[in-house]
Amino acid sequence: MTTTLPSSTDHAALRDAANRHLFVGMTNAAQLAEEGGPLVMQSAEGIHVTAMDGKRYIDGISGMYFRNVGHGREEIAKAIYDQLSSVSMNVYAGATPATIQLAAKLADLTPGDLTRTFFCQGGSEANESSLKMAQAYHVRRGDTGRYKVISRKGSYHGSTYGTMWLGGHPGFPRTDYQPKPANVVTVSAPHTYRNDFGATSPEQCGELAAKAIEEAILFEGPQSVSAVIGEPVSQPLGGVVPPANYWPMVREICDKYGVLLIFDEVITGFGRLGTWFGADLVGVTPDIMSFAKGITSGYFPVGGTIATAEVADVFSGGPEKTWSHMYTYSAHPGGAAAALKNLEIVERENLVENARVRGEQLHERLEEMKGKHRMVGDVRGVGLIQGIEFVADRKTKEHFDPSLRVNARLTEKLIARGVWIRVPAYIVPIAPPLIITADELDGLCDAVDESLGEVEKELGV
Ligand SMILES: Cc1ncc(COP(=O)(O)O)c(C=O)c1O
Numbered sequence: 021m022t023t024t025l026p027s028s029t030d031h032a033a034l035r036d037a038a039n040r041h042l043f044v045g046m047t048n049a050a051q052l053a054e055e056g057g058p059l060v061m062q063s064a065e066g067i068h069v070t071a072m073d074g075k076r077y078i079d080g081i082s083g084m085y086f087r088n089v090g091h092g093r094e095e096i097a098k099a100i101y102d103q104l105s106s107v108s109m110n111v112y113a114g115a116t117p118a119t120i121q122l123a124a125k126l127a128d129l130t131p132g133d134l135t136r137t138f139f140c141q142g143g144s145e146a147n148e149s150s151l152k153m154a155q156a157y158h159v160r161r162g163d164t165g166r167y168k169v170i171s172r173k174g175s176y177h178g179s180t181y182g183t184m185w186l187g188g189h190p191g192f193p194r195t196d197y198q199p200k201p202a203n204v205v206t207v208s209a210p211h212t213y214r215n216d217f218g219a220t221s222p223e224q225c226g227e228l229a230a231k232a233i234e235e236a237i238l239f240e241g242p243q244s245v246s247a248v249i250g251e252p253v254s255q256p257l258g259g260v261v262p263p264a265n266y267w268p269m270v271r272e273i274c275d276k277y278g279v280l281l282i283f284d285e286v287i288t289g290f291g292r293l294g295t296w297f298g299a300d301l302v303g304v305t306p307d308i309m310s311f312a313k314g315i316t317s318g319y320f321p322v323g324g325t326i327a328t329a330e331v332a333d334v335f336s337g338g339p340e341k342t343w344s345h346m347y348t349y350s351a352h353p354g355g356a357a358a359a360l361k362n363l364e365i366v367e368r369e370n371l372v373e374n375a376r377v378r379g380e381q382l383h384e385r386l387e388e389m390k391g392k393h394r395m396v397g398d399v400r401g402v403g404l405i406q407g408i409e410f411v412a413d414r415k416t417k418e419h420f421d422p423s424l425r426v427n428a429r430l431t432e433k434l435i436a437r438g439v440w441i442r443v444p445a446y447i448v449p450i451a452p453p454l455i456i457t458a459d460e461l462d463g464l465c466d467a468v469d470e471s472l473g474e475v476e477k478e479l480g481v
Pocket residue numbers: 084141142143144145147176177178179251255284285286287312313
């Protein structure tokens with residue numbers, strides 16, 4: 021079959037070709053075709069993206085929770101260009117100055133004695149690497165039976181074969197990928213709005229959720245458990261912030277049973293919560309931390325896993341200690357150059373602090389919306405990862421009947437107001453770039469507020 025390439029300036033032809041030839045992740049091709057095709061981007065600057073039809077939108081979830089320094093940063097593009105123009109890739113068993121500098125920078129920025137980094141290309145690979153590192157760590161110490169991984173409902177840790185069964189994201193059903201692997205153990209999350217424990221206070225919820233992890237370790241047999249993995253604050257259910265006692269208790273439990281604690285900081289790392297890392301916010305240092313997205317703000321696909329000296333050191337010594345793990349494109353110097361420049365911008369523009377302050381503003385605006393709109397069941401989150409859970413009934417917390425297409429209605433209203441957020445099942449996620457100003461954030465919140473009001477009117481809420 022001969023396919024004519026669509027011109028890069030012909031919007032209609034591009035959308036048509038996309039509908040025929042492209043898998044657009046996590047979307048339904050027929051549904052996208054009904055909408056005319058995916059948003060084809062023409063340009064992007066700051067917090068805005070402009071589609072080829074000339075419509076401009078606020079990027080309400082930072083691409084996919086990665087565009088921390090905003091769009092259109094020429095200095096990052098230039099850093100990548102300069103790097104690739106000199107050394108464009110490693111050789112086997114080699115490294116480049118940029119990669120080494122980045123690893124040293126991460127040892128500096130991350131809490132505790134997290135010190136040695138393995139680089140990869142994204143969040144799923146980062147978590148794969150963390151899980152493999154944890155299991156290999158135990159094996160090196162002679163603990164060969166530890167292969168199970170405990171994760172929490174409502175979390176998302178990636179879409180590769182080794183990560184997709186972790187957590188439990190309502191938007192990612194696993195029905196196509198049976199059977200569930202034998203190493204996966206899932207427990208309830210410290211979700212104060214919808215807790216599985218019947219807890220009546222946040223402290224009790226935190227305690228019972230931590231104890232659920234201990235119970236799972238005991239039930240499975242401590243000698244079979246390799247690691248607990250979790251995001252310090254999880255995004256899929258709209259910024260679930262655990263009660264303050266939760267992570268310190270989980271840390272203690274892990275230590276008690278020799279289980280490693282892995283933080284998935286793929287979204288929370290590099291400032292989004294108003295602290296450099298979620299670990300800083302919750303006051304707990306993990307043994308291993310996965311990261312991706314915000315390290316380059318998405319200008320180059322980079323992820324990684326950083327381990328404490330204690331974990332990393334078990335892989336040093338004779339050849340038998342080697343950690344047998346790699347990806348061809350690990351530690352790409354272009355990615356390292358992008359990350360170094362991106363982190364320089366985060367520091368220079370004080371974006372971690374901006375995320376904290378704007379996060380407070382966002383929280384106030386969301387609370388206001390909760391007071392005003394009956395369909396708002398809960399508002400939650402911290403920094404620039406927050407969300408609204410919408411419900412049909414505040415008392416029962418029942419969700420709307422899917423046939424009412426409430427999420428699609430909200431998406432349409434937001435798009436009409438120049439905000440690009442595709443609303444999933446029952447959460448409006450709000451996670452703009454960390455550069456957002458007070459006025460821009462107010463504009464974004466006004467659009468969400470008005471969209472809720474309009475949908476309520478349509479539904480007669
Ligand atoms: C917390 C978390 N972990 C892991 C991943 C997977 O990252 P990637 O899509 O880069 O593989 C994501 C992606 O959204 C994520 O949010």
